[in-house]
Amino acid sequence: MKDFLWLIPTLPFLGACILIISGNANLPRRAVSIVGCGSVGAAAILTIVIMIDFLTTGQIPEYTVIVNWFSVDNLSVPIALHLDTLSLVFVFVITFVGFLIHVYSIEFMHHDESFARFFAYLNLFVSAMLMLVLADSLILMYLGWEGVGLCSYLLIGFWYEEEKNGYAARKAFIITRIGDTALAVGLFMLFAELGTLRIQDILTLAPQQWATGSTTPVTICLLLLGGAVGKSAQFPLQTWLPDAMAGPSPVSALIHAATMVTAGVYLIARMNGLYVLAPQAQLWVGIVGAITLLIAGCSALTQYDLKRVLAYSTISQIGYMFLALGIGAWSSAVFHFMIHAFFKALLFLAAGAVIMALHHEHDMFKMGGLRKQMPAVFATFLIGSASLAALPLISAGFYSKDQIIWLSFASQQSNIWFFLAAVVGAFITAIYTFRMVFLTFYGEAKTSVSHMPGNLITQPLVILAVLALFAGFIELPHTFGHVTLFSDLFSTTLPPVTLRPNVESHEWIIQTSTGLLTLVGIAMAYYFYVIQPKIADDIHASTIETHRFWYAGWRFDSLYDAIIVKPILFFARVNKHDFIDKLYSALVELSEMMSALFSRSQNGILRWYIMGIVAGAVIIITFTLIITP
Amino acid sequence: MNAAIADQALMLAGILFVLGLISVLIRRNIIFMLISVEIMLNAAGLAFIAAGARWGQPDGQVMFVFILTMAAAEVSVGLALILQIYHQLKTLDSDAADKMHG
Numbered sequence: 075m076k077d078f079l080w081l082i083p084t085l086p087f088l089g090a091c092i093l094i095i096s097g098n099a100n101l102p103r104r105a106v107s108i109v110g111c112g113s114v115g116a117a118a119i120l121t122i123v124i125m126i127d128f129l130t131t132g133q134i135p136e137y138t139v140i141v142n143w144f145s146v147d148n149l150s151v152p153i154a155l156h157l158d159t160l161s162l163v164f165v166f167v168i169t170f171v172g173f174l175i176h177v178y179s180i181e182f183m184h185h186d187e188s189f190a191r192f193f194a195y196l197n198l199f200v201s202a203m204l205m206l207v208l209a210d211s212l213i214l215m216y217l218g219w220e221g222v223g224l225c226s227y228l229l230i231g232f233w234y235e236e237e238k239n240g241y242a243a244r245k246a247f248i249i250t251r252i253g254d255t256a257l258a259v260g261l262f263m264l265f266a267e268l269g270t271l272r273i274q275d276i277l278t279l280a281p282q283q284w285a286t287g288s289t290t291p292v293t294i295c296l297l298l299l300g301g302a303v304g305k306s307a308q309f310p311l312q313t314w315l316p317d318a319m320a321g322p323s324p325v326s327a328l329i330h331a332a333t334m335v336t337a338g339v340y341l342i343a344r345m346n347g348l349y350v351l352a353p354q355a356q357l358w359v360g361i362v363g364a365i366t367l368l369i370a371g372c373s374a375l376t377q378y379d380l381k382r383v384l385a386y387s388t389i390s391q392i393g394y395m396f397l398a399l400g401i402g403a404w405s406s407a408v409f410h411f412m413i414h415a416f417f418k419a420l421l422f423l424a425a426g427a428v429i430m431a432l433h434h435e436h437d438m439f440k441m442g443g444l445r446k447q448m449p450a451v452f453a454t455f456l457i458g459s460a461s462l463a464a465l466p467l468i469s470a471g472f473y474s475k476d477q478i479i480w481l482s483f484a485s486q487q488s489n490i491w492f493f494l495a496a497v498v499g500a501f502i503t504a505i506y507t508f509r510m511v512f513l514t515f516y517g518e519a520k521t522s523v524s525h526m527p528g529n530l531i532t533q534p535l536v537i538l539a540v541l542a543l544f545a546g547f548i549e550l551p552h553t554f555g556h557v558t559l560f561s562d563l564f565s566t567t568l569p570p571v572t573l574r575p576n577v578e579s580h581e582w583i584i585q586t587s588t589g590l591l592t593l594v595g596i597a598m599a600y601y602f603y604v605i606q607p608k609i610a611d612d613i614h615a616s617t618i619e620t621h622r623f624w625y626a627g628w629r630f631d632s633l634y635d636a637i638i639v640k641p642i643l644f645f646a647r648v649n650k651h652d653f654i655d656k657l658y659s660a661l662v663e664l665s666e667m668m669s670a671l672f673s674r675s676q677n678g679i680l681r682w683y684i685m686g687i688v689a690g691a692v693i694i695i696t697f698t699l700i701i702t703p
Numbered sequence: 704m705n706a707a708i709a710d711q712a713l714m715l716a717g718i719l720f721v722l723g724l725i726s727v728l729i730r731r732n733i734i735f736m737l738i739s740v741e742i743m744l745n746a747a748g749l750a751f752i753a754a755g756a757r758w759g760q761p762d763g764q765v766m767f768v769f770i771l772t773m774a775a776a777e778v779s780v781g782l783a784l785i786l787q788i789y790h791q792l793k794t795l796d797s798d799a800a801d802k803m804h805g
Binding site for chain 1: 729797798802
């Protein structure tokens with residue numbers, strides 16, 4: 075299987091090249107869809123073949139070199155891939171969910187003029203993302219990291235005719251750049267300290283080089299965390315993701331929910347050996363996650379725009395993953411990543427179908443009653459929501475999130491605040507998720523349905539819905555079932571979580587109470603938004619200030635505007651005629667002046683020249699006479 | 704040749720040289736300037752001869768032969784240039800040939 079591994083990132087890249095070169099005009103739409111979906115589909119099939127191979131034989135192609143970039147003396151720099159179970163899970167999600175989203179896009183984007191451009195960007199994104207998770211060295215990973223950032227920028231601003239889309243794209247690019255800079259500095263430090271950027275070498279060298287908790291690994295880990303925070307839209311760099319919803323819905327599903335925004339989770343999980351050496355930095359990962367999941371959850375409660383609710387819920391769920399990473403529950407974070415990719419892609423795609431059906435209406439309060447009009451979309455959206463809200467027992471989201479909540483109580487590295495944040499977050503999630511469901515699909519119809527989704531839209535939804543329901547059963551808690559198929563995958567790649575002594579007996583209490591809390595949240599949403607909508611209005615009116623505060627995403631945008639953007643603009647205005655330029659223009663003026671002065675002496679009159687020669691000779695002779703004793 | 708005569712010959716050479724130089728500087732007619740340059744060359748030649756005679760060495764006379772040859776060549780080139788200038792400008796005033804000012 076080793077021979078095929080290099081094809082997985084290469085195929086989507088080739089697809090992107092073909093589509094970019096042919097452009098919108100030269101290929102019929104049918105050919106564009108075949109190239110766009112086919113390349114990702116082939117990569118997905120290859121991934122599944124490798125997975126089956128792994129599951130039956132236990133063998134995994136570990137290391138393979140695509141090309142030798144250059145080799146000088148005894149230094150050789152290969153472009154090499156490294157596949158282990160951690161990257162296998164990511165590759166599976168990227169290619170498989172990516173393929174479904176590509177298929178969905180054929181119908182969703184069918185009337186768009188730039189059909190080929192869209193698929194070219196999507197293919198390029200998939201290729202870069204695969205490079206990111208398959209890279210053997212951090213440099214190659216950084217290439218993928220920047221590649222997905224570029225594609226994110228291109229796709230948020232896909233409809234660039236509208237100015238606000240371009241603004242959202244630039245905002246996403248610039249804010250993630252802050253994190254990327256931290257990541258780059260972290261990589262430089264790693265290279266300066268260890269002399270290598272191969273991930274496997276780093277993980278073996280680091281424990282020999284540094285004692286646990288010493289300053290260098292803590293600094294490096296915090297810098298890497300900075301990169302992860304930017305890419306994964308975590309506090310304090312979370313402000314770009316809600317605006318990124320300006321892109322088409324499939325883009326939100328693929329990039330801003332399922333794959334790219336979880337690159338930070340991948341980075342930290344991949345570097346687990348470093349974080350084990352830096353417990354302080356790991357604590358900060360957890361703190362960032364806990365803060366983010368709460369503030370994003372609160373913001374999601376107050377949004378009107380369907381896609382913005384989903385955006386904030388994405389930030390919040392990635393907060394859960396960071397929390398899990400922070401308490402050392404590595405495989406739980408990856409498990410939640412996978413389940414989240416299924417149900418959040420499903421929710422975004424279903425939301426896209428709803429928005430398309432309602433003439434691009436985004437406001438949930440203008441929707442309603444779609445339950446009967448769009449039954450297929452309703453059913454799949456409900457399953458996705460159940461998974462997001464972690465509806466006990468029947469949804470996949472329950473098993474992944476419950477594991478994180480339980481470990482935030484039981485893990486050695488956790489504390490009571492993490493546990494409280496996780497539980498409160500779960501409650502808020504249940505409320506905002508079902509607020510969204512009830513507002514969109516229940517009540518009276520307020521906007522007429524114009525366009526019923528066809529097969530290419532509903533089939534990916536159904537497949538994802540099946541996964542969002544049943545994918546959780548590969549990992550069941552100790553209290554019932556006790557299936558550990560998923561965490562067994564990571565027995566060699568990720569360290570296990572250490573539990574505090576004597577906590578196992580509490581597990582069922584916590585599970586039951588969080589399950590009940592979710593049900594209470596759903597019931598509250600039902601009561602407020604279906605039975606007694608007046609109460610929701612009353613609460614809204616009485617807490618109008620808080621509501622506005624949360625609606626604006628805790629006013630982080632205004633804060634950054636005031637403390638960063640405004641001062642920079644002020645300085646730019648003051649320094650419009652760059653004062654450093656003055657130095658250089660003065661140099662130019664000086665030499666022009668001297669040139670004018672000396673060109674006067676060249677007057678063309680021969681006798682002046684002779685005079686000059688004589689004067690020069692006299693001066694030289696005089697000097698010689700003075701100097702020689 | 705004794706030192707006193709050599710001193711006087713060098714003094715004469717210096718005076719000739721300065722006279723030539725001054726007339727190069729103050730004359731505007733190109734032919735006179737050329738003649739002045741010849742005077743300066745002959746002054747230099749006289750200095751060589753005097754110095755060679757003072758030290759009893761042949762080098763001074765060798766140098767004078769060189770200067771003589773060089774002066775002949777210079778005069779031929781110089782006269783050709785003067786003819787051209789006169790042809791172009793219809794005057795021998797060197798200040799009229801100031802086309803190449805900066």
